Amino acid sequence: MSSIPLQSRLPKTYRIKEIRVETDMVKTFTFDGSLGAKPGQFVMVWLPGIDEVPMSVAYDDGAETKITFFAVGEMTKVLTHSNVGDLVGLRGPFGTYYEWDAGDHIVLVAGGYGAAPMYFVASEAVKNGCTLEAIVGARGKEHLLYLEELEGLQHCSLHVSTDDGSMGHKGYNTEVLDHLLAAAAAPIDKVFACGPEMMLKSVLTVCDKHKVPCSLSLERYMKCGFGVCGNCCVDPLGIRLCTDGPVMSGDLVRNIDEFGKYHRDAEGRKHEF
Amino acid sequence: MNLSQEVLGITFENPTVLASGIWGITAAGWKEVARNGAGGITTKSLWAKAHAGHRNPTIIETEHWMLNAVGLPDAGPEKAKEEISVYMEDHPVPLIANIVAGQIDDFAKAAEAIKPLKPDAFEVNISCPNVEDEFGKPFACSAPDAAKVTKAVRAVLGDDIPMFIKLSPNVENIGVIAKACQAEGAAGFTVINTVGPGMAIDLRSRMPILANKVGGLSGPAIKPIAVKCIADVYKATGGKCPIIGTGGVASGEDAIELMLAGATLIGIGTAVSKRGADVFHKVCDEMQYWCTNEGVDHIADLVGGMHRELASRKL
Numbered sequence A: 001m002s003s004i005p006l007q008s009r010l011p012k013t014y015r016i017k018e019i020r021v022e023t024d025m026v027k028t029f030t031f032d033g034s035l036g037a038k039p040g041q042f043v044m045v046w047l048p049g050i051d052e053v054p055m056s057v058a059y060d061d062g063a064e065t066k067i068t069f070f071a072v073g074e075m076t077k078v079l080t081h082s083n084v085g086d087l088v089g090l091r092g093p094f095g096t097y098y099e100w101d102a103g104d105h106i107v108l109v110a111g112g113y114g115a116a117p118m119y120f121v122a123s124e125a126v127k128n129g130c131t132l133e134a135i136v137g138a139r140g141k142e143h144l145l146y147l148e149e150l151e152g153l154q155h156c157s158l159h160v161s162t163d164d165g166s167m168g169h170k171g172y173n174t175e176v177l178d179h180l181l182a183a184a185a186a187p188i189d190k191v192f193a194c195g196p197e198m199m200l201k202s203v204l205t206v207c208d209k210h211k212v213p214c215s216l217s218l219e220r221y222m223k224c225g226f227g228v229c230g231n232c233c234v235d236p237l238g239i240r241l242c243t244d245g246p247v248m249s250g251d252l253v254r255n256i257d258e259f260g261k262y263h264r265d266a267e268g269r270k271h272e273f
Numbered sequence B: 001m002n003l004s005q006e007v008l009g010i011t012f013e014n015p016t017v018l019a020s021g022i023w024g025i026t027a028a029g030w031k032e033v034a035r036n037g038a039g040g041i042t043t044k045s046l047w048a049k050a051h052a053g054h055r056n057p058t059i060i061e062t063e064h065w066m067l068n069a070v071g072l073p074d075a076g077p078e079k080a081k082e083e084i085s086v087y088m089e090d091h092p093v094p095l096i097a098n099i100v101a102g103q104i105d106d107f108a109k110a111a112e113a114i115k116p117l118k119p120d121a122f123e124v125n126i127s128c129p130n131v132e133d134e135f136g137k138p139f140a141c142s143a144p145d146a147a148k149v150t151k152a153v154r155a156v157l158g159d160d161i162p163m164f165i166k167l168s169p170n171v172e173n174i175g176v177i178a179k180a181c182q183a184e185g186a187a188g189f190t191v192i193n194t195v196g197p198g199m200a201i202d203l204r205s206r207m208p209i210l211a212n213k214v215g216g217l218s219g220p221a222i223k224p225i226a227v228k229c230i231a232d233v234y235k236a237t238g239g240k241c242p243i244i245g246t247g248g249v250a251s252g253e254d255a256i257e258l259m260l261a262g263a264t265l266i267g268i269g270t271a272v273s274k275r276g277a278d279v280f281h282k283v284c285d286e287m288q289y290w291c292t293n294e295g296v297d298h299i300a301d302l303v304g305g306m307h308r309e310l311a312s313r314k315l
Helices: A074-079 A112-128 A147-151 A173-183 A197-210 B027-035 B077-090 B104-117 B143-157 B174-183 B220-236 B252-261 B271-275 B279-294 B305-312
Strands: A008-021 A026-032 A042-047 A051-056 A064-070 A087-094 A105-111 A131-138 A156-162 A190-194 A214-217 A247-249 A262-264 A270-272 B005-007 B010-012 B016-018 B040-042 B059-061 B066-068 B095-099 B121-125 B163-167 B188-191 B195-198 B215-218 B243-246 B265-268
Touching: A008 A042, A008 B059, A026 A087, A042 A064, A042 A074, A051 A064, A051 A074, A051 A112, A064 A074, A064 A112, A105 A112, A105 A173, A105 A197, A112 A131, A112 A147, A112 A190, A131 A147, A131 A173, A147 A156, A156 A173, A173 A197, A190 A197, A197 A214, B016 B279, B027 B040, B027 B077, B077 B095, B077 B104, B095 B104, B104 B121, B104 B143, B121 B143, B143 B163, B143 B174, B163 B174, B174 B188, B174 B220, B188 B220, B215 B220, B220 B243, B220 B252, B220 B305, B243 B252, B252 B265, B252 B279, B252 B305, B265 B279, B271 B279
Parallel strands: A105 A131, A105 A190, A131 A156, A190 A214, B016 B040, B016 B265, B040 B095, B095 B121, B121 B163, B163 B188, B188 B243, B243 B265
Antiparallel strands: A008 A026, A008 A087, A026 A064, A042 A051, A042 A087, A214 A247, A262 A270, B005 B010, B059 B066, B066 B215, B195 B215
């Protein structure tokens, strides 16, 4: 018996129901059907004849599944040219997810494409009476994602930062986080973050400073997605990010020496961030 | 009840061994598997020089089987040196270095590159079914080829480090292949590599799911084939060559069945996904439980038990 019974380990192809252009480089695809994914979990997205890559689930409401992706890699550059009705394979959902208690006051830190899973968290957490502060950061205004959706949620306050100052705070979203944690009128129970690893490293430092627990979503190259290939093992713990992650507590991440330093490619070779 | 096994001068605290290709890329991963109860570790296949694997999808699974065509990716000896050195600092359980090559001479080169790192044993992968497009039929499918590889690696290793030859089930007579390798100095065998290859097709796109189109079959469905092949190799080699029995083992009773066929050690791979990282602890606990109930004091007594039973009944 599988430890996660709902998980599908064989891809099934779905037709793209809707395509939304988010920015120049980013699109959201909607598929008919749910994989039962929870916020923070990932799916393996397969383009037949091309490749299969892991992606965070942007949304799964029990009826539809969404993915939001940057067309930066070899596979996503092809995927971005897909049309409504085209077939894309999905298998999963895999990995850990963000967990909260009813009524929690949570800060969400989203960098780049990380805004999609953070919106998924927000939309579910508000149903449990949580209050949210969502900090969305990007290089510039044109790269910000999911602002309208987050703004449309009740009990969710939106904070924006851009490196170039074209919108919101000029600088990093972690600076906004530092300020929020220092000035919060009501205690902050948890910080959730998703984005580039160097941003996550900074989130961990800020959370340590303010003694607030955090959950971070890490990324590593993956093949199987369910704990067999070992490609996503992290040093020195040897645990697999696809089963013990991608969402991990700050306490666990602190023990991963390679965090913020290097990651491995398909052959297991180290590459520095 | 004692689960330890002495194999070719190496002590394994229990007979479970991480099968090659699973979770076996880094020293940290090997140590984590050891913490989860494995009695030994087999590395992912190591090449004499870097080798790229296949694109994804590479591994898919249902409740009955797993199909994989990872394509033996490896960053080459420099990375192997780094990882094996880190592992050997603690050396929690014996390490078996699995080597692979596309040409007979390159097996010797891989062995030469890894030998100075002093792994406890070598496993020679002559039976991967996932790289046929690149290298043709595996060496394990021909007795003369299998013997040539054995001889070449044996020339490098000498009597210093024992080697297991990993055999393919996809042959007419696995016993003949094993005998040919035994004659050239194979100390033991790993039986079996994956079955097939097999194929799975996505109905809507009408495309094979694996990027390599075909892949090796593993998981519960192949256990009867493993049992049969182990029994054949045990018989053909007169029970003189220890066998790492591998194929579809997910429980203690599965492991005992393979031992009765002739296995001394038990490779576990696919079951890591279904029963979790601590499958090694679980299998050992189940073997303990079974042996205690059945009054078996040492698991070594089980090895080849079926053959002795048949002989005692003159069957």
